Amino acid sequence: MTETTDTTDATDTATDTTGPTRTTHEFDRYADIRAALADPALVPEPPAAHTGPAGASVAWLRATVARFASGEPHRRRRALVEAELARLEPAALQRAVAAEPGGDLRTRVVRTLAEAMGMPEPEAVAKAVTVVSGPYFGAPADEAADEAVAWLVERTAPGATNKADEAGLEAAANRIGLLVQACDATAALAEAAGTGDVPLARVLRENPPLRTTRRVAAHATQVAGRRIAEGDAVVLDLVAAHRTHPVPLTFGAPPRICPGRAHALALADGLRGRRPTAFARLHHQPAPLLLPNAWDHASAAALVAQGFPAIGTTSLGVAAAAGLPDGEAATAEATLALARRLGQGSFLFSVDAEGGFSDDPRDVAELARTLHAAGAAGINLEDGRPDGTLAPAELHAAKIAAVKAAAPALFVNARTDTHWLGRQEDETAARLAVYEQAGADGVFVPGLSDPDGIGALTATLTVPLNILYTPTGPTLADLAGLGVRRVSLGSLLYRRALTAAVATATAIRDGRPTDLTSLSYAEAQALTAPTAGTPETV
Numbered sequence: 001m002t003e004t005t006d007t008t009d010a011t012d013t014a015t016d017t018t019g020p021t022r023t024t025h026e027f028d029r030y031a032d033i034r035a036a037l038a039d040p041a042l043v044p045e046p047p048a049a050h051t052g053p054a055g056a057s058v059a060w061l062r063a064t065v066a067r068f069a070s071g072e073p074h075r076r077r078r079a080l081v082e083a084e085l086a087r088l089e090p091a092a093l094q095r096a097v098a099a100e101p102g103g104d105l106r107t108r109v110v111r112t113l114a115e116a117m118g119m120p121e122p123e124a125v126a127k128a129v130t131v132v133s134g135p136y137f138g139a140p141a142d143e144a145a146d147e148a149v150a151w152l153v154e155r156t157a158p159g160a161t162n163k164a165d166e167a168g169l170e171a172a173a174n175r176i177g178l179l180v181q182a183c184d185a186t187a188a189l190a191e192a193a194g195t196g197d198v199p200l201a202r203v204l205r206e207n208p209p210l211r212t213t214r215r216v217a218a219h220a221t222q223v224a225g226r227r228i229a230e231g232d233a234v235v236l237d238l239v240a241a242h243r244t245h246p247v248p249l250t251f252g253a254p255p256r257i258c259p260g261r262a263h264a265l266a267l268a269d270g271l272r273g274r275r276p277t278a279f280a281r282l283h284h285q286p287a288p289l290l291l292p293n294a295w296d297h298a299s300a301a302a303l304v305a306q307g308f309p310a311i312g313t314t315s316l317g318v319a320a321a322a323g324l325p326d327g328e329a330a331t332a333e334a335t336l337a338l339a340r341r342l343g344q345g346s347f348l349f350s351v352d353a354e355g356g357f358s359d360d361p362r363d364v365a366e367l368a369r370t371l372h373a374a375g376a377a378g379i380n381l382e383d384g385r386p387d388g389t390l391a392p393a394e395l396h397a398a399k400i401a402a403v404k405a406a407a408p409a410l411f412v413n414a415r416t417d418t419h420w421l422g423r424q425e426d427e428t429a430a431r432l433a434v435y436e437q438a439g440a441d442g443v444f445v446p447g448l449s450d451p452d453g454i455g456a457l458t459a460t461l462t463v464p465l466n467i468l469y470t471p472t473g474p475t476l477a478d479l480a481g482l483g484v485r486r487v488s489l490g491s492l493l494y495r496r497a498l499t500a501a502v503a504t505a506t507a508i509r510d511g512r513p514t515d516l517t518s519l520s521y522a523e524a525q526a527l528t529a530p531t532a533g534t535p536e537t538v
């Protein structure tokens, strides 16, 4: 950390350079930066007071958006932005921007968002937003930028143009603010990523479009034992922090973490020409993907017949059905056989492949290629080992990277067993970050059910988080509220089926009454795979 005294302010957001002499504190250690970002005393540079008419200038816009606000106005405005973003499906944005004609990346970003937000004249909106962008982030305002703001307000909130509708104007400002925030940063992210296959999570850490973040002390506080006086400036060096910690801070951190990160990542991927697969899209719907796990063709087909858009497989179910131990790499053959059988159906399925049945990333890549060729849409790869230890994160990351290189369209759900095995739980976030940066499309933490722990992960992850449902844990609605994007049932259905079978048999044997509601013979027979052989007759 260094400290300097200055009278100027080179922040990307500040315009006021006339204030009293103040100290600038620079931090470059990860923990210090996290502490500074979480400190409510440290706020973005407050915008200069605006005096002109509402809705007619960049000064008004800056004074009315979430980005530069604090306290209650910040919470209220952030809620407006979050509600707006909740209406926009990231996967749809990715498809839309990928389908757009080429040209300036910033224009494509804003045009796509404006269109999805139902704004009229998206092309002209994009042009106006690029005019506003510079002064919004602190460059001197000019007449053209003020006119662009007024024009955007007219299009965004025509009902609020009498300037007396404060709530309407505030909503309009935050819709415009959302577009301005998206514009440069998303284009920069796509540019930094280039056309290669580098996962965006890695670009965010290694080549972040935003290299520093600034704060001003609204009142005196301390960071890492250093006293920061009211009015002092704080500069947070993200690039330096990223050298020592895998969880990137490029999207900031709660409570101001970028609310548009899922949308930004989808747009950046779309700008790189990538389109989400049907299975990936299921992870970005308003409700989390509830993925029930099957152990054979009939259980999969029966679940799909009930409207589940995709199913997973359960390694325990597959192993136990074959009389083999789970998690000991004994079920490679049975897993492949099941995948081939499921591949004969027309549904989406993801295969639980334990740790890839090998510690050689080349073998795991070959397995992934085979599964994908069989029709699998996804694969689960876990870092827990048969002896109850965790594989080194680097080895697991190498497997993930090898799989993505071999079968790019296969959705890799990288599982960490820190909670499942009750080991190295404090490594969870770091492991997940390493797996994201290796190319994982989603991450899975079975055994984690503590709402705070789940919320802390979804706050900084860039890919969907998968949680294992437990009857004693949070409900599906709770998990959705915590930002979880996929909920698996693991071996629960298999164990329930076994329990029901045994309970039925023993009740009949012992002459106890029992519920015999079941599929009819014909209904069960109808679950046969399309190309399967002659159905059995009993």
Ligand code: HEM
Pocket: 044, 066, 067, 068, 078, 081, 177, 178, 179, 181, 182, 183, 185, 186, 187, 189, 209, 210, 213, 249, 250, 251, 252, 253, 255, 256, 257, 258, 259, 260, 261, 263, 264, 267
């Ligand atoms: C669809 C694209 C995007 C949208 C809609 C968006 C929207 C926003 C909004 C509304 C805020 C203000 C939140 C608040 O103050 O509570 C914000 C903050 C932020 N955004 Fe984004 N953003 C997008 C893309 C990006 C990208 C690509 C990056 C960087 C790679 C980024 C980094 C940040 C950061 C670091 C903050 C917090 C700044 C701070 O802590 O003061 N954003 N974003």
